[in-house]
Amino acid sequence: MARSASYRVKFKRRRKGLTDYYLRTRLLRSGLPRVVVRVSNKHVRVTVVSSRPTGDVVVASAFSQELKGFGWSFSFNNTPAAYLTAYLAGLRCLKKNVSEGILDAGLSKPTKGGRVYAACSGLLDAGFKVRVDPSMLPDKSRITGGHIASFFKESGGQGFSRYVEAGLKVEEMPRILEEVKNRIREAVGNG
Numbered sequence: 001m002a003r004s005a006s007y008r009v010k011f012k013r014r015r016k017g018l019t020d021y022y023l024r025t026r027l028l029r030s031g032l033p034r035v036v037v038r039v040s041n042k043h044v045r046v047t048v049v050s051s052r053p054t055g056d057v058v059v060a061s062a063f064s065q066e067l068k069g070f071g072w073s074f075s076f077n078n079t080p081a082a083y084l085t086a087y088l089a090g091l092r093c094l095k096k097n098v099s100e101g102i103l104d105a106g107l108s109k110p111t112k113g114g115r116v117y118a119a120c121s122g123l124l125d126a127g128f129k130v131r132v133d134p135s136m137l138p139d140k141s142r143i144t145g146g147h148i149a150s151f152f153k154e155s156g157g158q159g160f161s162r163y164v165e166a167g168l169k170v171e172e173m174p175r176i177l178e179e180v181k182n183r184i185r186e187a188v189g190n191g
Contacts, residue, residue, distance in 0.1 A: 060092035086119035090126025145173035
């Protein structure tokens, strides 16, 4: 691998493709806390991280599984869940007097109107300022789950067996989203 004295081995996380150090440096130079949004196959995690010389410090975070305690019984990795998770994280940040951040989507390239930008929309609705292009945010019907309800109707319920077995009504998702949002606001505001 290294055959001459001028060869320098790259950092391990760079070699494994886990960290883009060029992007990380630019994010750190902004001086703002990073809003780290990670979407997995089952969950969404939103973490607001402040970088210090001694290391990163988590200001506030939210995990989509927490939505169950507020009455959300649908999927924990869809667009409405990403929105609600970020809304919860945004309110927690405001409670700790952190009101602005910069998006850190990691190595994944977020798509227009996708879950990462739905999380940004949730932060903005909570009153947390995120530097993001407004044209990239999803429209209101996607945030409230309108696209899920229309697909449910078109498919006749196929692919939604978990919802059907649990007796969930997909067409009521927008109403449930507003109820959960109100419960989050009450819990974090009074907590």
